[in-house]
Every structure is written in C-alpha cells, then in structure tokens.
Amino acid sequence: MGAGRMGQVHGPNAVRTPGLRLKYVVDPRPGAAQALAARCGAAVATLEQALDDPAVGGVLVCSSTDRHLAHALAAVDAGKAVFCEKPIDLDLDKAREAQPRFRDARFVLGFNRRYDPHFLALKRRLDAGEVGALESLQLVNHDPAAPPPGFIPTSGGLFKDFTIHDLDMARWLLGEEPTELFCAASCLVDPEIGRLGDVDTARTVLRTASGRLCVISNTRRSGYGYDQRVEAFGAAGMIAAGNVVLDTVGTLTEDGLGAAPIAPGFPQRFAASYRALLAHFAEVAQGLAPSRTRYADGIAALALAEACGQSARSGRAIRLQGDA
Amino acid sequence: MGAGRMGQVHGPNAVRTPGLRLKYVVDPRPGAAQALAARCGAAVATLEQALDDPAVGGVLVCSSTDRHLAHALAAVDAGKAVFCEKPIDLDLDKAREAQPRFRDARFVLGFNRRYDPHFLALKRRLDAGEVGALESLQLVNHDPAAPPPGFIPTSGGLFKDFTIHDLDMARWLLGEEPTELFCAASCLVDPEIGRLGDVDTARTVLRTASGRLCVISNTRRSGYGYDQRVEAFGAAGMIAAGNVVLDTVGTLTEDGLGAAPIAPGFPQRFAASYRALLAHFAEVAQGLAPSRTRYADGIAALALAEACGQSARSGRAIRLQGDA
Amino acid sequence: MGAGRMGQVHGPNAVRTPGLRLKYVVDPRPGAAQALAARCGAAVATLEQALDDPAVGGVLVCSSTDRHLAHALAAVDAGKAVFCEKPIDLDLDKAREAQPRFRDARFVLGFNRRYDPHFLALKRRLDAGEVGALESLQLVNHDPAAPPPGFIPTSGGLFKDFTIHDLDMARWLLGEEPTELFCAASCLVDPEIGRLGDVDTARTVLRTASGRLCVISNTRRSGYGYDQRVEAFGAAGMIAAGNVVLDTVGTLTEDGLGAAPIAPGFPQRFAASYRALLAHFAEVAQGLAPSRTRYADGIAALALAEACGQSARSGRAIRLQGDA
Amino acid sequence: MGAGRMGQVHGPNAVRTPGLRLKYVVDPRPGAAQALAARCGAAVATLEQALDDPAVGGVLVCSSTDRHLAHALAAVDAGKAVFCEKPIDLDLDKAREAQPRFRDARFVLGFNRRYDPHFLALKRRLDAGEVGALESLQLVNHDPAAPPPGFIPTSGGLFKDFTIHDLDMARWLLGEEPTELFCAASCLVDPEIGRLGDVDTARTVLRTASGRLCVISNTRRSGYGYDQRVEAFGAAGMIAAGNVVLDTVGTLTEDGLGAAPIAPGFPQRFAASYRALLAHFAEVAQGLAPSRTRYADGIAALALAEACGQSARSGRAIRLQGDA
Incomplete structure (x- = not known):
C-alpha cells in the first residue's frame, strides 16, 4: 500500500x-x-x-x-x-x-528506531544494569536537510512527523510515561517553514512521575548528515550510542584529522532497522510473537507530539495524563 | 583571601x-x-x-x-x-x-570555563564560521559525585553553585541574552539533598530573542567522572568539545574495547583554565587588558540561576528581562 | 564450482x-x-x-x-x-x-580487499594527494582464531593462504613492485601448527626500488576479532583505515569506557567487498570493464608469498626479480 | 651540564x-x-x-x-x-x-619514554595480564620534521639518535632480549641526509629467543606531528597507546569530521615523562630507589642501534649475542 x-x-x-x-x-x-x-x-x-x-x-x-x-x-x-x-x-x-x-x-507500527542494532545494544546494556538505574536521557535526532516546503502542510509538522520517533524512543527507554513536557521551538532553517506555521528547530524536555528527565534535540537541517544519538545517564555511569560513519578512514596532516562524514540520511543509517522491523512483522503476522510497537504506542507518542506543539505555541509547560 | x-x-x-x-x-x-x-x-x-x-x-x-x-x-x-x-x-x-x-x-570573575583551551578552541572555530551561524547549543556539566550534605545549605543550591557556570557559558557562546527559560529538576542522587530543599539533576532550556536554543544538562553525581562537553550546532554543521581522558590507552579483547576513564574532577579537567584565568587577572590588574569575565557577567548568570530555581519550583517557563 | x-x-x-x-x-x-x-x-x-x-x-x-x-x-x-x-x-x-x-x-581474481569500501576510500584519498607521495605502509591482518589443524596441510601455509592478501594490498597501494623482502615468523599460537611445518605469527618487510617500505603484520589468532587496518604514510601526513566495530555503543563508568568489539571475522568485515567483487565480475564477464584483479596479480602475490616462506625459514632477506 | x-x-x-x-x-x-x-x-x-x-x-x-x-x-x-x-x-x-x-x-639514563604516563598505563595493563602473554609489538616513532642537516653528522645518525628510544622500549616491553634483527632503511625525506650517509625512514624487525616479534617504524618527518604509538599483541587481545591530541574539539560538516592535530613535538608530548624522569632521579640520587633506566640499558640499546645500521647497510639480518 x-x-x-x-x-x-x-x-x-x-x-x-x-x-x-x-x-x-x-x-x-x-x-x-x-x-x-x-x-x-x-x-x-x-x-x-x-x-x-x-x-x-x-x-x-x-x-x-x-x-x-x-x-x-x-x-x-x-x-x-x-x-x-x-x-x-x-x-x-x-x-x-x-x-x-x-x-x-496483529499490528506492528513503524517505529523503526526500536529495531536499530545500535539502539538495541544500548537498551541491552541499560537493562543489564551496566550503569545502574536510569536517571536521564538525551536524544538527538537531526535531519540532514530541510524537506521541500511542499511536504510541510501534509506532514503533520515537525512534532508529529519527526519528533514522534524520539517521543517513542523516550517512552521505550525511560520505561515510564512522561507527566510533564516543555518544548521550545524556533524557525531558524527556512523562513518558508515558519510561514507555513511550522517550526524547524526544537528542544523538548520530558519529566516522569519518578523524576526522570529526558531532552530531545531536533532540527530539520543539520548541515552534517543524519545525526542520531542517544545518551542514557544512570546512577553509576552513562551509555551512549554514537553516529555511524561512512567509512573508518582518516587523514592526519599538520592541520589535524580529517575523517569521513556520518551517514547522510535515514536510508543509510537505518537500513538494518527497517529489515529487522519487517522480520518482526513476519513473526507477528504468523502469530509467533507479540508486537513490539503496538497501536497504543502510536497513540501515546502522538499525544506527546500534540503536547509538544501546544507547549511550543504557548510557551508553557504541559501536564500530561499518561495515555498508554 | x-x-x-x-x-x-x-x-x-x-x-x-x-x-x-x-x-x-x-x-x-x-x-x-x-x-x-x-x-x-x-x-x-x-x-x-x-x-x-x-x-x-x-x-x-x-x-x-x-x-x-x-x-x-x-x-x-x-x-x-x-x-x-x-x-x-x-x-x-x-x-x-x-x-x-x-x-x-579591575575585576575578573572566576568563570574559568571561558579560559579552558578546549572550550576556547571551540569558540575560535565557531567565530571562524566553520559551521555558519550558531543555532543551538548543548552544554553538559556533570559532577562526578554528590557533595557532602553539609555543603548544600551554604552553597546556593545546584543552580547558583553549579549551573551558574553553564549559564555563563551559554551567554558567552550564544552571543545573545536568553529571553525565556525553562528548568525541570529532580532529586535522584541523594534524598538528603531533597530534604535540604535542593535538587541534584536538572535540564534547563534557554531561548534567545532570535530563537537560538540552548540546553544545559546537570547532575551532581555522574558515576563516571567529570563530564564537561559542549556541542554547538550551526547552519552548516556542528562543533563539539569532548571529554578529556586520563590516558590514551585501550585494550581490545573479544569483549570489546576497554579504555581509560575521563578526568575525575575539576582539578584535573580544568587545571589549564585556572592557570589561564590567573594569567588573565595579571594582565587586567596591570591595566594591560580589559576583563573577559566582568562583574556584569556575574550578575547576568546569577539572574539566570535564580530563574532556574523559580522555574523548577513552579513548573513554569520564565520570561527574562535581559540583564547584562 | x-x-x-x-x-x-x-x-x-x-x-x-x-x-x-x-x-x-x-x-x-x-x-x-x-x-x-x-x-x-x-x-x-x-x-x-x-x-x-x-x-x-x-x-x-x-x-x-x-x-x-x-x-x-x-x-x-x-x-x-x-x-x-x-x-x-x-x-x-x-x-x-x-x-x-x-x-x-575475462578473469577476476578474488583479492576482495581491493574492493572493500574502507580500503577504497583510503586509496582514493592517497591518489588524491591528501598526504603527498607515499613513503611507507603498515598493513595489519590478524585472524580472530587459529584454523583447525586439519586445515593447515592443504592451506598452503600462512603465507600463501593468508599473507597473500596483504602482499596483493601492498602491491596495489605501493604502486611499485617490491625488490627486497624479509620475513620473521614464529609459532606462538598453537604448537600443532609448528609441528605441521607452518608458522602462525609473522612480520614481513618489503622494500621497493625507490625505497618505499611496507610492513605486514600477521597472526592466526588475535583474540579480539578480525583486525584489518592500513596506515599509509606520505610526505605530508598519514591516512589510516581503522577497524569496523559491531556497534557504536559505549559505556562510561568510573572504570573507564567499555565499547563494542571489532568485527569478529571476514563474513562481517568484508561482506561489502564480496558483493562489490561479484559486481565487478559481472562487468568483466560482460566485457564492460577490464579486470581490476588479474591473473598476473595472482602470480605476483604468490611469488612474494613464496619469498616470505623462504626468508622465514632461512632467516635471510630475499632479493626479488619483480614478476608482474 | x-x-x-x-x-x-x-x-x-x-x-x-x-x-x-x-x-x-x-x-x-x-x-x-x-x-x-x-x-x-x-x-x-x-x-x-x-x-x-x-x-x-x-x-x-x-x-x-x-x-x-x-x-x-x-x-x-x-x-x-x-x-x-x-x-x-x-x-x-x-x-x-x-x-x-x-x-x-647512582645513575639514571634519559630513556624518558619509560616514564610516560600513557606508556606506563600500557605496561601496567600488560603486566596485569589483560591480554595474556605478549606475542608481538608495534612501535611507531615518527618525528614531525627533519632536523637541520647540520645536526646529522654529530647526531649518531637515525639509529643511535632516534631509534635508540624504540630499541629501549622494545627491551622494556618484550621482557626478553632480541636475538635477531633486520632493518630496512631509505632516504626519502631529504636527499641531503643521504648525502651525509644517513637514512631518514626505517623499519626494524626484532625477534627474541622465544619467538616474540617487534616492529619499529621510524621516520624523520611525518608531516602530521609527533607520532608516538605502541601496540602490544597478546594471546588474548591487544593493548594500544594512541597519540595525544592538542584539544578534544571536532567539527562535523558534510565533508566529514575535522579534529585537532596530534602533539607537534617532544616538548608537548613528553612533558610529563620528563618531569617523572627527574622525580625518579631525585629518588635515585637520595638512595631511595634503584634506577629504572640503568647504564646497562644504555649499552644494550646502543648495541641494537649499531646492529640496525649494520643490517640496513648490508641488507642482511643480524644475529645478536644479547648484551644486557
């Protein structure tokens, strides 16, 4: 379809x-x-x-x-x-x-980041207690270049189209629903995006009932590729998932080190996650496993995305009911 | 004295x-x-x-x-x-x-981070236009281990004692005064800190008049050393200052890489900055240079620190007048 | 076949x-x-x-x-x-x-390393003059674990089975035939390998007519995965191709950094090179391109592998005629 | 003096x-x-x-x-x-x-590399058995830029002036005397050095009685700073000491990563080792500790340096008596 x-x-x-x-x-x-x-x-x-x-x-x-x-x-x-x-x-x-x-x-939602081998490795280390109880989270999701303005009106805007991935990641990693949300957003990349009523640069802070904190960093245009990182801070250390680079080659001269760019976009960065997502769908479709990204996850992330917009427009923090 | x-x-x-x-x-x-x-x-x-x-x-x-x-x-x-x-x-x-x-x-305030060679190198690259106009900023300042509870009552609390460094860094790097501030804070490290009315874990979002965004990440106890990082995002890329590690040695086994810890605290991490700070004071005292960290910088950072506390307590975003 | x-x-x-x-x-x-x-x-x-x-x-x-x-x-x-x-x-x-x-x-030899994207990126930078004229080369090729002893007798031994890849890489990158070769080898990994007349650990030095130097580092058992690296030293700098790691995740604690292992073996490390090799064969088979790894390359590398054995056995440096 | x-x-x-x-x-x-x-x-x-x-x-x-x-x-x-x-x-x-x-x-020889905190950390990990028994060693010692030709005649040449440090490092880390040595050397950096009878680029292979191998990589002019690295390969992994960089700052753009140069020369790279060396001399002078770099170490390294020259001139491997 x-x-x-x-x-x-x-x-x-x-x-x-x-x-x-x-x-x-x-x-x-x-x-x-x-x-x-x-x-x-x-x-x-x-x-x-x-x-x-x-x-x-x-x-x-x-x-x-x-x-x-x-x-x-x-x-x-x-x-x-x-x-x-x-x-x-x-x-x-x-x-x-x-x-x-x-x-x-039998329903699987396309939150592909949960299937990415790097983010899964981070989750595994977190669940294994390598850094003790999780206290806070930093999610970076920067698109390489702004979408064509024509995409904006039907996209749902930055929050429902883009931040929604991070809101789902936050729920997945925090293991707890956010109860407060604040979002500051600007239009710095392309004034046309602003004219269409959308924003292109945002920072969102989530707080859970137990006090865990999470920051989401978004931009529509990084200028340096598809920046996809996670840092999870626990009581005894931190676990970080860094960027994937195009090759392992570096040149050292008197000017310093010159190394390869990071993956330029989602097709390169998330190829493995898309394959794993469909492999999971095959299992779910055959009744062999329960879905790992359910309809309810989609609702919960969408509710948070809506709260982002509300906060960004009003300049106020939003209290959340919990939805999932 | x-x-x-x-x-x-x-x-x-x-x-x-x-x-x-x-x-x-x-x-x-x-x-x-x-x-x-x-x-x-x-x-x-x-x-x-x-x-x-x-x-x-x-x-x-x-x-x-x-x-x-x-x-x-x-x-x-x-x-x-x-x-x-x-x-x-x-x-x-x-x-x-x-x-x-x-x-x-002739007055020099001890905002030593402005004198750190790593942060200065970042500022130099930023000012040289390596990534175009600055759009947003991520500051990480995590203390290795919580102070003794006895220190809390006279310290001014997390914001005036600790975050104040980052608020000054934000002003220095943003090149513009914040006009909005939101701070979410928790007591996750030591309940005694909470009992004394303070917090130990916080995320602060600043927004300037032109829409630049800055996030400050603080904790009193990282568990892994003195985490001091800056990421500056511009229209054409990002510049990052990473952590200083104790040595360059790493062991590779079938379990992966084991490398040295980061600097454990401010004496190791900021030794060079303290020397540079005093060298600058010597210049200022002799009338050879204007102060790079003035009384007014102290006032401005203190006003922001106070706004952090206000926001954290009320759960509301704070509008700022601009002070410097 | x-x-x-x-x-x-x-x-x-x-x-x-x-x-x-x-x-x-x-x-x-x-x-x-x-x-x-x-x-x-x-x-x-x-x-x-x-x-x-x-x-x-x-x-x-x-x-x-x-x-x-x-x-x-x-x-x-x-x-x-x-x-x-x-x-x-x-x-x-x-x-x-x-x-x-x-x-x-229409013949393509399976020297797959020439088709590896990382090594190709290194070659491209070298050919683009990023570090001036090439002066010397360091090739690391360490197998993760010793082969079963049964493999040794028909394998051709370390040099014809394993080092041969590096000898081809050396010829490819040096852009000049070696004229002198010295090889020091030991049996440190498995005494059974020695009993079968083979060695498992070796260092080979090549020198070309113009004085370029190349060292090849080999072992049958690294203990930490499939170590595949190249360092090319030129008049104005160096270019290095590092190892591929399994994921980008690292944990920081007071004990330091713990990060993922490198690729464990050739199937993971060289998957892309094998695909590129067959794509090249498709071109060559259809007469669309000349072969990039010819029969003559196979002869030249084999002659060098034979000289490695001769040098290792005699403890003497070998003068080479040039073969390709 | x-x-x-x-x-x-x-x-x-x-x-x-x-x-x-x-x-x-x-x-x-x-x-x-x-x-x-x-x-x-x-x-x-x-x-x-x-x-x-x-x-x-x-x-x-x-x-x-x-x-x-x-x-x-x-x-x-x-x-x-x-x-x-x-x-x-x-x-x-x-x-x-x-x-x-x-x-x-009470005599201390100025083999400062043994006092470098990075190399000491490597030695400590090696001695702690982090990678099992040592099997081979890679030492990189590249000077940033060729010395003035006037320095060559009284310097002792590349081997006695420069490689001698690595020969001492090899003895220190191998824990065993070399019994065979081969050295290939060229004059690639400055023809004037050749005219004065010296070489500027060399690779030396050492082999000990038990079969341990060591390669020393030297050049008089790296073009990218003072390259000082060690890789120690053991039965269960490797330990590496990397280069020290001038700062931790990196810029990411669509062209990739641009990071700081490595330390440009010995004053920056080995400052801590020189201080530790004198602190050790103070101990030895006061009779508080035996010397860690003795006269005999100087003799042994000098004998190896002489063998390097002999091998490079003759194109032959040299059998060594063991000297220390």
Missing part, C-alpha cells in the same frame, strides 16, 4: 525477508505502482483486489500520512496482519476512536 | 604566574592560612593588613560564597584589582546593589 | 548481483551442492554439464585451493568468464606455466 | 622537582649558560667548580652527545649521582669500556 518513499524501502525488504513474499503493490499512481512492482517481482492491484485475495496474509501500509488510518482499518477489517508507517494519523481523536478496532489485530 | 578548596587552587597558581607574586594568605582559620602560606612562600595576614599594604596590587577572593561580595568590596574600595570566585553573591539584589561600586574596578 | 566456505559467500551474492544469475552449483559432495543450490534457487550439475551449457557465461571457482587452477583452466578453455578464489595455485611454477592460457580471458 | 635543547627541558623541571634544587648551570657558551641560569635561579659555574662543591649531590648531563660519557664519568668519579641524556656515547666500545666505573653509581 503505497509506492512512495517508504514503500520503496519496505517493498524490496519484504522480498528479502524470510516468511514474507510481496504479492501486490497498490498505489493510486499507476506509474509508481508499476515501477515498484517490477522491482519487487510483484503485481499491481487495487486495494480491494489485494484485500479480497485470501492468499494475502498481511498488508504494509506505506501510503501518505493522511491515508494511514483508513488503509490500516481496511486491512484489519479484512482480517489481515497490518504493518503501518508512523504516525497512525495526524488527528489524535480519530486515532483514539479507532483504537478498539485494533484490539485483537 | 580564603585558604579553602579554591584558595588551594589559585594560591599555588599565583606563585607560578608571571606578573603575580603571592604576598599574603588571609583566612580566619589560622591552621589553613598557615598551611597554604607555607606551600606558597607567603605570609599570613589579616584582611586589614593585606589591604593596607600599598605593595599589594590585587586580591584573590576565594573565601566562602557568603563572604565573596564583602571581601570583593573591601578590596575594590582599597583600590586593589580583584579576582573573585563565582558566584558574586547568593542574593541577586545585594549583588546588583553593589554593582556601581565595581564600575571602574 | 564449490559449495564450501567461499561458495556459500559468493553463491548467494551472485543471486543478488544485477547482471548475474546462478544457474548451477557444482560440488563433488552431493549434500553440499544440494544445500547451496536450494538456498540460491539453482540446479545441481556436474562440471561438464555446466561448461557444456551455452547459456552459462561465467564460472565462480570456489573449490578447494588445490583445484582452483584446474577448474579455472577448464572454464577458460570452455570460453567462459572466470572468477577465481585466491590463491590461483600453491605451486608457483604451475601457475606461471598456465598463465598464457589466461591471456585473453 | 649543558644549556642546549635538553638542558632547557631538564633545568626548569629540576627547579620544580621536590628533592632537587638547581645550583649551577655549566655550559662552554657563556650566553647560553647565563640565560638558562637566570631562568632557573641558578649560578653559572665551570664543571670543576660544580663538581668540587660538596653541596652538589648530583649532575644532569645534558651536553652534546659526544661529551655525554666524559661528563658522566667526571661526575661519577666525583661521587655525584648522575642523570645522563641518551645515548651514553656514539661508540659502543668506549661505552662498554667505561661500564665498570658506573657499577656502584
């Missing part, structure tokens, strides 16, 4: 994932559907055709954000397993309203 | 600084005064004796925080150049009130 | 390489052939069947070392393009004798 | 070393003697005056290489403790002949 940017990531991965076979590509744009289908050895079909085919066990929802929920609902109502790209929807109320229909679904 | 922790840093440095000679050590505790004087080849004197000596050109105020202002005033009134440890005072109003008396003084 | 260790690397890669399709798997052991064929969607065939099939354009020679040359000759005589694992043969004279029959062949 | 390059290092250090006081500076050049004496609060004297003064307990021999032995002998005959810069002498036979006269001397 969807032969755009994310469909082009997940389609070819599905082909290579043991337990998955890509039968159909569905996209309203025939050219895009045809191209991806050819690349993946799949057929082009309509949504109805695909859902009516009893040989189809699951659906990858990679359509545009405003169609995620409708497509996911259609698939779940047809009894299919559903992989759905984030966010579930831009409208928190609509997403909450639909939640009961996913209660028994 | 003061033979305690900071006097024992600055006294011996003064001995080695070209242009300075340490003539007297003043401390109400005769034993402490005597010990430091012996170590530095100086004599013990009372404050009056020292200030009356026309051969004395300047005073290093290293007394306890609650005496800083009184001692600095006595020295400036006696026409001496003054080096004063931070903070100027715990009471912002008192410090503001005294400000006119320092108008013409 | 060959469903053993290297066949299991190259077979699946061939399946994924644009321009290649794996039609047959040939191996005298029916079970091994069947298993790999099934994994790759290929059929099992005899050598004759495969070479007789006019639809077969090329052959991947991944058989045991003592069969490399015979299989490569059969394939080239049948007019097929040939990819051949190193070494061409253990007997330098036999390999030289056969050389004329490969004169017009 | 000697107010040249090394006198200017050790003189001021002596002033600051507890247990030492610098009474006289001796140098045939009155201007040099006067300048250093003034800087150190010492008096200028002749050798005789200094040795005749019963208040003088020890002598620092920092004169030109060809006077080391004569000055050390004069001092030891006068019953003084002796610190002597390396090499003891350029003539191995003369140095050996004088050896009995130092039998009971």
